[in-house]
Amino acid sequence: MPVISFANAKGGAGKTTAALLLATEVADRGKSVTIFDADPQKWISHWADLPGRPAKIDVVSQITPASITEQILDASEKADYVIVDLEGTENLVVANALSVSDLVVVPIQGSSMDARGGAKILTLIAKLEKIVKHDIRHCVALTRTNAAVTTRALKAVQEFLAVKGIDVLMTPIVERAAYRDLFEFGGGLKSQDPKTITNLDKARENAAMFAAEILERAEVQPRRKWYQVFKKAS
Template sequence: MYVITFANPKGGSGKTTSAMLLAEQIAHSGGRVAILDLDPNANILAWAEARSADGRQVPFAIHARPQADEIVELIDSLNDTTDYLIIDLEGSKDQVVTFALSRTDLCVIPLDGSPMEARQAAAAVRLVQTTSSMIRAPINYTLLFTRTNAAFQTTDERDVRKEMEINNIPSLPVRVAKRAPYTRIFRDGVLLSELLAIVTAEHEGKTASVTDKALRQVTSAIENARDYAQALIHALTNERAS
């Protein structure tokens, strides 16, 4: 089982959305996926409960936050039934985060490319490194630029990338852009793959140009999510192989 954690002490970094997009893409490819929702906001758990209440399928297992001393046992118990365990971490430094990181194959640290978020991401990197020293084993990590402009790379993002490269902090080559379809995942309790049918129905009777524009937004979001997931899995398997 691969264990992938998402960590950032700052809220609104795209951490939970990135975790959900990855889970859906892996499940769509046939992988057995589970999510452990350790974020106090429990947005993923609420999303799953809302879908279940409506009789809609949840394509991966969702586990609620257990007691801190049960984290490692829960993670290890999923090994025989899960190919990929995705953990949405809370932002604070506590035992829950440390225990989850101790079982991590790759920690993903989302940030939007601004200098302020770069400082928060650096704090997450230090937390990973401290935990790695504590357990006397390496914990691989990578930055993921999220909520970025889909059309171009800002000066701030370019500067942050350059600074991270100078400090030998790895980052994924694919960004997760800020897109309206990603917002709808939690707002409407949907999967990204369901949006094409939903948007088509919403635009029934509207002009072809308006409908095409709306569908292109969804298609672009799906392509971005797929490319991001592929890049992350590539980094994950390369780290495991090395």
Template structure:
């Protein structure tokens, strides 16, 4: 299954969610590929892929037609690989405008790779052509939503984009769920925002909430997912719970049996 982790707002925990969800899925024996589709390359950093080890990157795959297998990197985590990104990807928005199958470049690249149980795409904080490529390639979208006052602002725009891509380019695309991130249960506003989001979006909001947690912020500077950096912290436990909830939603309640 291919899951695009998307939200056009920055700073909502997209990369943290993509990296740690992928790690949690690998930890239960799934074969997982992370696609770093953000020019900032933070998912690559968070999985220990240095700047000098990203050539070729997803940019060359999308723009120059380099085979995806040539850009594939294995991480230190068993069962988890990555297509890394660097700053060059920022130019892809312009360079793909006149390209053949410009919206399907990522889908075509992933089709050329051996099958994975899960592909997690870390989308850029925009709704441009790279994100459209991710949505065309994906089976489902996971939306991290920060529990702040303007949480719902822009969500309708993203949902509209998902529906347009589904109607015109990828009929199988579905909203897998919304995960509330950076939740501070000591803050009454945070609780109110969470309640408001659930009132508007109903069952699309996942039960698991990711707390505001300093260990989640520290882990990328060590080139590690939080689940490896500190498996016992509240953030790591939340992402393990998120992986379990998503597996149950996707595969049924017996997904983790055995």
């Protein structure tokens, strides 16, 4: 039911990786997931064509600015979770998807460029909140952090976010080979072989903690409950 979108106006922030990690974690918990692949590079659609895709995960690749809102809302009637992987820009698809999201996750790498791309999305969310007349819950996920050290750039980004009073997940997504391998070999972290991937146990633990934090924030907004009543009646 909840719709969780991943957005950052800057490319390469780690949106697609974070979206797929969440989807595979949710499927591991026995829940169904529909992923909307609105990233023009279609990484998640390619992943879905590889072996090992959990049966609980569906991927929708055909999206248009005019149809995405209704597609997302309809999917949220059927799947336990809807996850939307957005393009690294600001456009109509991004705005429409954010306006029907229960939670927007803004992945930010520890660099000022990424933080600026994230800030653009936070400004867009504030504008959309005025249009849709309700709050759109959002949080920042720090991505590709170093497991061993905290860099000066990352500290600067953390301070920038704290000053603005932005909700930042306690669990950053660490830089792990296991996360890149998902797009190469398919499946989820659960199906990977610990003998061939270094620190797979740490990657699994990191992904599970990241997903848990997101899921506790993702509740269906009250207006969506009206949409459900309306759809059932029509």
